[in-house]
Amino acid sequence: MATASTSQPELSHSPPREPESPLVRTLALRREPFWRSPILWFRTLTIERRILAGFSLVFVGILIISTVSYRNTSLVVANSKLDTRSHELIRLLANIDATLDEAENNHRRYLITGELSYLEAYRRVVEQKPNFMQYLDNLTEGSPEQQRRIDLLEPLIDRQLAAEADALDQLASHGFQAVMKMALEGAAKEELRDIHRLIAEMEMSEQQALQRRILVSAFTTTRTILLLGFGALLQLVLLAAVYYLIRHDITERRRVAAELQRRGELLEAANKELESFSYSVSHDLRAPLRHIDGYASLLRKAVTESLNEKASRYLQTISDSAKQMGQLIDDLLVFSRMGRQEMLQTTVNLDQLVKTVLYDLRLDLQGREISWTIEQLPEVPGDPAMLRQVFMNLIANAVKFTSTRPVAKIEIGIDRRLPREVVLFVRDNGVGFDMQYAGKLFGVFQRLHRADEFEGTGIGLANVRRIVHRHGGRTWAEGEPDKGATFYVALPTRRPRT
Amino acid sequence: MTTVKPILLAEDNPRDAELAMAAMEEQHIADKVVLCHDGAEVLDYLYCRGQFTSRLKGNPAVVFLDLKMPKVNGLEVLRAIKSDAALKPIPVVMLTSSREERDLSESYSLGANAYVVKPVEFHQFVSAVKELGMFWGVINEPPPERPESGR
Numbered sequence: 312m313a314t315a316s317t318s319q320p321e322l323s324h325s326p327p328r329e330p331e332s333p334l335v336r337t338l339a340l341r342r343e344p345f346w347r348s349p350i351l352w353f354r355t356l357t358i359e360r361r362i363l364a365g366f367s368l369v370f371v372g373i374l375i376i377s378t379v380s381y382r383n384t385s386l387v388v389a390n391s392k393l394d395t396r397s398h399e400l401i402r403l404l405a406n407i408d409a410t411l412d413e414a415e416n417n418h419r420r421y422l423i424t425g426e427l428s429y430l431e432a433y434r435r436v437v438e439q440k441p442n443f444m445q446y447l448d449n450l451t452e453g454s455p456e457q458q459r460r461i462d463l464l465e466p467l468i469d470r471q472l473a474a475e476a477d478a479l480d481q482l483a484s485h486g487f488q489a490v491m492k493m494a495l496e497g498a499a500k501e502e503l504r505d506i507h508r509l510i511a512e513m514e515m516s517e518q519q520a521l522q523r524r525i526l527v528s529a530f531t532t533t534r535t536i537l538l539l540g541f542g543a544l545l546q547l548v549l550l551a552a553v554y555y556l557i558r559h560d561i562t563e564r565r566r567v568a569a570e571l572q573r574r575g576e577l578l579e580a581a582n583k584e585l586e587s588f589s590y591s592v593s594h595d596l597r598a599p600l601r602h603i604d605g606y607a608s609l610l611r612k613a614v615t616e617s618l619n620e621k622a623s624r625y626l627q628t629i630s631d632s633a634k635q636m637g638q639l640i641d642d643l644l645v646f647s648r649m650g651r652q653e654m655l656q657t658t659v660n661l662d663q664l665v666k667t668v669l670y671d672l673r674l675d676l677q678g679r680e681i682s683w684t685i686e687q688l689p690e691v692p693g694d695p696a697m698l699r700q701v702f703m704n705l706i707a708n709a710v711k712f713t714s715t716r717p718v719a720k721i722e723i724g725i726d727r728r729l730p731r732e733v734v735l736f737v738r739d740n741g742v743g744f745d746m747q748y749a750g751k752l753f754g755v756f757q758r759l760h761r762a763d764e765f766e767g768t769g770i771g772l773a774n775v776r777r778i779v780h781r782h783g784g785r786t787w788a789e790g791e792p793d794k795g796a797t798f799y800v801a802l803p804t805r806r807p808r809t
Numbered sequence: 810m811t812t813v814k815p816i817l818l819a820e821d822n823p824r825d826a827e828l829a830m831a832a833m834e835e836q837h838i839a840d841k842v843v844l845c846h847d848g849a850e851v852l853d854y855l856y857c858r859g860q861f862t863s864r865l866k867g868n869p870a871v872v873f874l875d876l877k878m879p880k881v882n883g884l885e886v887l888r889a890i891k892s893d894a895a896l897k898p899i900p901v902v903m904l905t906s907s908r909e910e911r912d913l914s915e916s917y918s919l920g921a922n923a924y925v926v927k928p929v930e931f932h933q934f935v936s937a938v939k940e941l942g943m944f945w946g947v948i949n950e951p952p953p954e955r956p957e958s959g960r
Contacts, residue, residue, distance in 0.1 A: 594877050597906040598822060600929045605828040608931040630931070637929030644908070 358560045365553035369546055376542035383535040390524045397521045400450040400457075401514055407443055408510045410436055411471070415503060418475050422482060422490050430479075437472055444468075454520070457513055464509050471502040582651055589647045596640050604633040635768075639756075642770040645700075646755065649777050654694045661688035661702075661735070664695065665723060668702050675710055679719065686724035689733055691802045697778045704771035705737040705798050711765055712741035712796070720795075732784075732801050740795040744788075752788050775800070814870035816946045817854060819845045819886065820904075821878045828931070829873075832938035838946055843869065848881025852889055855896055867954055868899050871945035874921075876905040876912055884915060891920035898952035900945055904938075 353361065414436040421429035444465055451457035481489040607629045611618065618626075665688060669676075691698070706721070713719030720740040727734040744752070744759050751757045753776040758769040775798075776786045783803045790796035816838065820826040826844055833839040845851045851872065853859040872890070876883040883903060890896045902923040903916045916924050925941060928934045 594906045597927070597929055598825060601906075601927060601931070601934060602824045602828070604929060605824070605831075605931040605934060608935075609828075609831060634930055641908070648910075 358556065358563075362553055362556050362560070365549060365556060369549045369553070372542060372546055372549065376538060376546075379538055380535050383531045383538075386531050387528045387535075390528045393524060394521060396450055397517045397524075400447070400517050403443065403446060403450060404510050404514050404517075407447075408507065410439075411468070411503070411506060415471075415475070418478070419494075422478060422487070422494075433475060440468060440472070457516060460509055460513050460516075464506065464513075467502050467506050467509065471506060474502065585647070586651065589644055592640065592644065597637060600633045600637050600640075604630050607633070639768050639770075642768045646770050646774050646777065649697065649700070649774055649781075652697075654697065654781060656692065657695065658690050659693050659695045659698050660690050661698070664688075664699055665702055665706070668699060668706055671703065672707060672710060675707065679710070679714070680717065681710070681713070681719040681721055684720070684722040684724070688723070688725065688735065689728070689804075691733065691804060693782050693802065694778075697781070701775050701778050701800060702737075704775050705800070708771060708798070709737050709739035709741065709796075711767070712743075712760075713739050714765075715742060716740060726799060729804075731805065732803055734799055734801045736797050736799045738795065738797040743792050743794045743796045744790040745792050746790060749788055749790070753786060772798075813841060814867065814946075814951055815843045816841050816942060817843050817845060817851065817869040817872040819848065819851045819872065819874050819878060819883065821847050821875060825875075825927070828934065829938050832935040833942050835935065836939045836942055838942050841870075841946055842942075847879045848883065848886040851886050852881060855890065855899075868896065868951075870951045871900045871902060871949070873902050873904045873941065876903060876907055876916075884912075884919065887916065887919045887921055900949065900951070902941060902945060904941070 353364070356364065410432075414432045417429040417432040420426065421433075444461070447461050447464075448458070451461060478490055478493055481493060607626050611623070611626050665685060669683075706723070709721045710719070713721065720738075722736075722738040724736060724738075725733060726736050742760070742765075748759050751759070753772045754769075755773040756769040757773070758767065772786075779786045779800050779802065785801040786799065788796060788798045816833075818826070818829060820829060826846075830839055830842065830844070833842050843854065845854060850859075851874070854861045854864070855868070857864060857866070872886075874883040874886055878886075881889075883905065887901055887903070890899060890901055897920075900922040901920070902925060903912075903921050904925050904927060905912065906927050908926050913924055923941075925937060928937060
C-alpha cells in the first residue's frame with residue numbers, strides 16, 4: 312500500500328507557492344508535510360477505489376511513457392531522413408565542385424588547342440546549372456545558413472561561367488593572344504577559388520549538422536530506453552502494489568467469510584444446546600410438578616375424613632402452585648420456540664386471522680357483553696401461526712382487561728397505512744395502565760396487575776414483541792389507568808431480507 | 810381361548826408409575842398392567858427374554874410408552890416394535906411430558922397409534938390414564954394373534 316501511495320503525489324496536491332507572509336508560513340508549518348496528504352487521502356478510500364486509483368495510475372503512466380517514446384522515436388526517424396538528405400547534399404556538392412573544375416580545365420584546353428570537344432563539359436555545366444541549383448535549394452530546405460551560402464554561391468558560379476563565356480568571345484574576336492592576356496591577368500581565378508571555398512564550407516557545415524544530429528539521435532534513443540526501462544519498473548511496482556491490494560482484499564474477505572462461518576457454526580451449536588435444554592425443561596421440570604399435584608390429591612383422598620378446612624386449603628394451594636408453575640413452563644417453552652422456530656414466509660390474511668382468533672376465544676366471550684369494532688384488515692407477509700399468536704394474545708388481553716366493564720368496547724383497526732408498513736392496533740376500554748410502565752409491558756414475566764386481579768403468566772406480550780420483531784416490525788402501547796389501552800403492531804408490507 | 814391381554818406400561822419414574830397405577834386402580838384394571846422400568850425391559854417382555862422368559866405367550870393389548878427412559882428410549886422401542894412384523898399390530902400410545910413438535914412428528918412417523926401429553930394436573934392425569942386404560946385395554950378390540958407369532 313505504501314508503494315502505491317507514495318508514487319502518486321502529482322494527483323492531488325502541490326505545495327503552496329504564493330509569496331509567504333509570516334501567517335502563511337506558520338500555517339504551512341502546522342500542516343502535514345505535503346507528501347503526507349496523498350497518503351492520508353489514500354487511506355480514506357475504500358479498497359475498490361484504491362484498486363481503481365492504482366490501475367488509473369498505471370494507465371496514466373503507460374500513456375505518458377507511450378507519448379514520450381513516440382515523440383522520441385519520431386525525432387530519431389526524422390533525423391535519419393535528414394541524414395540521408397545531408398549525405399545527398401554532400402555528394403552533390405562534391406559533384407558540383409568536380410564538375411566546375413572539369414569544365415574550367417577543359418575550357419582552358421579548348422582555348423589552347425581549339426579542339427571543340429573540350430567545350431562539351433563547359434556547355435553541360437551551363438545547361439545543367441539551373442537544375443543543380445534547384446536541387447541544392449531542395450536539399451538545403453529548412454537550413455537558412457546553407458541557403459544563405461547557396462545565395463552567395465549562385466552569383467559566383469554565374470560570374471565564373473560569364474568569365475568563361477567572355478574568354479570564348481575574346482578568342483573568337485581577338486584571337487589567342489587576347490585570351491592569353493586575360494589568363495595572365497588572372498580572370499575568373501578568384502571566382503573559382505571562392506566557389507571552392509564556399510562549397511568546402513557548405514560541406515563542412517553539413518558534416519557538422521550530421522554529426523550533431525547523430526549525437527542528438529543517440530541521446531534521444533538512450534533517453535527513450537531509459538524512460539522505457541524506468542517506466543516499466545514503475546509500472547511493475549504499481550502493478551505489484553495493486554496486486555497486493557487485491558490480494559489483501561481477497562484475503563480479508565476470505566477471513567471475514569471464514570469468521571462468519573465460524574460464528575454461524577457457534578450460533579448453530581448454541582441453538583442446538585438451547586433446544587436440548589428447553590427439551591429437558593419441557594420433559595423433566597414438568598414431572599415433579601405432576602408428582603406434587605398427584606400426591607397432594609392422593610393425600611387428600613387418603614385423609615379425606617380427618618381433613619379440616621385449613622389443611623384442605625393448604626393442599627389446594629400446593630396443587631394450585633404446581634399447576635401455575637406448569638403453566639409458566641409451558642408459556643416459557645412457547646416463548647423460546649417462537650424465538651428459534653423456522654419462520655414460514657407466506658401471505659397472511661389478517662381479516663381471516665382475526666375471525667379465527669375470535670372463534671377460538673368464544674368460550675372466554677361467554678357471558679360477556681362486548682361491542683366489537685373491526686375494520687377491514689389487509690394482507691401482510693409473514694408466518695400465519697405466529698401472527699395468529701400475536702392477535703390471539705392482544706385480543707385475549709383486551710377481553711381479559713375489560714372484564715370489569717359492564718359493556719366492553721374493543722376496536723381492531725389500522726392506524727396508518729404506508730407503502731412500506733401498516734400499523735395495526737387493538738384498543739379497549741379496560742383497566743388501562745400507567746404510561747410510566749409502558750416500557751415494562753413487553754418484557755418476559757412482566758405484569759402490571761396483581762395475580763388475584765387478572766390471571767396470567769406475563770409472557771403474552773413478550774411473545775407478541777418477539778414475533779413482531781422477527782417479522783421486521785415494531786410494537787408499542789398507549790394507555791391510561793382506568794380508561795383503556797391501545798396496543799400497536801407495525802408490520803412491514805415487504806418481506807424482511809433475513 | 811380369550812385370556813385377558815395385559816397392558817404394558819413403560820415408565821422409568823416410580824412416582825409417575827405409582828400415580829398411573831393409582832389411576833388404573835380407580836378403573837379396576839390395575840391387575841392387567843405390567844410395569845417396565847426402561848425400554849430394554851419392554852423389549853425383553855415383547856421378545857420373552859430375560860426376566861420375562863417364562864411369561865405367558867402373546868402380545869399385550871397396548872403399550873404405553875414414555876419417551877425419555879434409560880437404556881433404550883421410547884422412540885427406539887417404538888421403532889423396534891413397528892419394524893417387527895409380529896409386533897407391528899400392537900397399539901402403541903406415547904405417554905410423555907414432552908409437547909415438542911419434533912417428538913410428536915417423529916413418533917407419528919414411526920407409527921405411534923396415539924400421543925398423549927401427561928397433564929400436570931393430577932385430576933386430568935388420572936382421567937387421561939383412566940380413559941386410555943379403558944379404551945385401549947377394554948373397549949378397543951386388539952389385533953388377532955397370528956398363529957406363527959409364538960411370543
